[in-house]
Amino acid sequence: MNALQEALAGTWRESVKTFRLLSRNKMGLFGFCLVTFIVAMSFIGPLIWPAEASANVADINQGVSARHWLGTDFQGQDNLRKIINGGKDIVMVAFLTGILATCLGVVVGSLSAFIGGNVDSLLMELVNIWLTIPKFPLLAVLATVIKLSDPVTFSILMAALDWPSLARQVRSQVLSLKRRDYIEAATMLDLGTPHIIYRELLPNMMSFILISMIGIMIFAIYQQTSLVFLGIVPYASANWGVMINAAERRGVLFNPQAMWSILAPMGAIVLFQLGLVSFARSLEEVFNPRLRTSV
């Protein structure tokens, strides 16, 4: 077996092991499946059930029926179809923002704590200033100049606003972990700063980082849907946030039949967040061996 095959085989083994660990926690497994399902539905679903092109005037605001499992909206379009097609933006923004903000926050926070001294003070001053910026109003203002309906742009912007608080938290975690004996031992064994940060410190912070990331993701979803709901960010295509906005505008709150037009997208968002949070639980076990009940 050559090196590449060995590496691939190794990665497969690790993945299987990780999956087994993940599945040990029932909540976590549930979360993982839910998230995977929603992601799959949002990206693969539209290929099978693309969005309806035109309105169906005859079917406006229908409740749940055999033909429309989640009812229809103000245009007579099937809600379920809209849900399937509406997830992509939300999911993409959530993951992109989460990953970007987390990476930035972790790198800045851990380096700042590890290097210490003036670099640390400077970075923390920057972070403090950044934190005083009111995010939501800023987003609202920026929406007028930047095309926020593009998920990538939106994610970058939100990540830029969200990373400082994570950096602060990561920094305090690193500061407290830095004093542990095993870190001193690694320093004495001359294992080098990159090793110490990535192989010694990070694994012990993983659960904290991942949970923070999921927190950022959830917050990003709220930011996005709020901006859409308030009409600040116009969207051409319908995503869940747009669906909520549109449904509310059309007076769904006064028509019990049309309830599902607002409940369905809300439910989708809630389920997505629930899946993320539950998944976080089992991730904790993967990264903190002490939480595993029996090995």
Add this chain to the structure above:
Amino acid sequence: MQPTLSVQNLSIEYRARRGQVQAIRNVTFDVQRGEAMALIGESGSGKTTLGLGVVRLLPSAATISQGSLVYRRFADGSGSPAREIDVLKLKTNQLREFRWQECAMVFQSALNALNPVLRISEQFADTARAHNYLRGRELEERCQHLLRLVRLDPERVWKSFPHELSGGMRQRVLIALSLLLEPQLLILDEPTTALDILTQRNIMDVLKELRTQLDFALIFISHDLSLAAELADRVATVYAGKIVEIADVETIFMAQTHPYTIGLINAVPTLVGAKEDLTSIPGSPPDLIDLPTGCKFHPRCPLAEARCREYEPELEEVSSGHQVACWNWRTARESIQAFEVE
């Protein structure tokens, strides 16, 4: 004369995620009036649980599954008890009275047991008030008397906050506090661990003096054999939740017969004399959830045989006041010495 504390067949268990922790299993022993009993054991022996059990301060996950705990209070000068209390049957209010008035406990790492925002005088006043004890001038006089007994200068200590006192001083304050309501049973959990040599010496001397001045029985829980040698009248070695040997202090150190006790004594270096041949006991203490069959010490015992693996020995009498739980106690000392020579 009847003992101050009678523990009979006491068993204490904890509920843990992995299963039931059998912390104390069928323990029986007595503490006579004014006696100092040392409970010696290492990590996982259950000794702290036993101490907490006597004052009934066990966490909610613990249950006392069987046994009895009887405490007797003696009036001055008389031989028969003035009061006999079945500790396990006490209800909340009676339990509060029992704790501190009859039996007081000074915990491990007690250096942090004092409320950091209260002055020492207030801590004493709090306790006194909670038990409707003395107040005002009378209380102050009694407390200052106690502080002097523990070799503290009341002027210096009375109005201080805990952080203004050293570790040794705080420990002594706690001992004084525990004696405030004149209990006849005092339990100390690792009283000298985490203290410096000279401070330890001070505490030991203080305890010795207190025992001559006041009438109380003392149970101290420790892993430190030298503390037992210094203070105890009787010593019980605890292993895996059971007392495996109990005798007066001379016998335990000079004529011990349980392989664990033998191993323990052979593992502690002394300052006097040339460098002795010290040994360790191989292996580790057993998991209290998943105990081995038979005698719990058998996996580490050089004398283990088939009987030891199957049946757990109970305490039997070696001589008056000396009991041991071992199938091979008669030959243990010689066998182990021969074993080491090999």
Add this chain to the structure above:
Amino acid sequence: MPDSIITLEHVTRTFLVKRSPIKAVDDVSLSIRAGEIVCLVGESGCGKTTTGKMIAGTLPPSSGTIFYGGQDITQLSRDQFKRYRLGVQMIHQDPYASLNPAHTIQDIIAAPLVHHGLTRGEAATRKRVRELLELVDLTPPDDLLDKFPHQLSGGQRQRVSIARVLTVNPSFIVADEAVSMVDVSIRISLLKTLTKLKEQMGLSVLFITHDLALAKYFAWEGRIGVMYLGRMVELAPARQLVESPQHPYTQVLLSAIPEADPQATRRKKHIQLRSMDVPSLLRLPTGCSFHPRCPRFEGESCQQAVPQLVEFSDGSAVACHPVQRERLADRVRR
């Protein structure tokens, strides 16, 4: 000095506590040879741990020089410094904090091997890890390789710590209270393992402890240094120190320690101190810092002059005015 692995010359370490400087280590000089065992004993705050950290390189001295293999460690080239870094290793006190809880034992021991290229390939690394575990008497090693630290006992964890420092082939080990948090019945076997390794690999060991009886046992063939409030007050071969201590502080300590022998310990005469007040490092007494409590206090010289550590012909060294005066004839001229 050519024989010595580590030499400290007038090393001082100052810390700032609430804006006031305290000398955690005050003018300590010590020379440790290859294959030698030296125990540093003293009560809390005496500076023994700080001294250990300076020797191990994790704390720089505020003044004075530390020599490794005869060379000033601040003057070393990059390669030489790396050799010093790896040559002096430390074993920590707390077995529960010295191993990364997220790593398996295999990971922990393999990391330095792989990082420094000491083994090539996964198979060779695994083999070396097994060898090292066997060397520290953790047998059979395969039982432990894939376990996490929380699954091991305290004694086993300390052994893993020892195996870890052995990966880089050190010549000097600083053991900072390495057995204090381990069960009494296991301490001796850990020390025996350390002694065996010392003999097999020619290691020097600086053993820091507050337990004089343990120090006597471990350093039987070596020396014991007694520290008080940052200064070295006595340094002598172990047997001598325990049997005929010279410094009053050493005498007081030895008399205060309880013995695991009821007759001996209850008959022991405890030397009384002049005062029970423990001085704080923030307000050190003038002259000899032990003078307010010293049973041999003589007056002016003790109050005004700080006694230096003076060597005598029998290999002992004491920092005490009365003792130095009495033994003037035995002084070793340097």
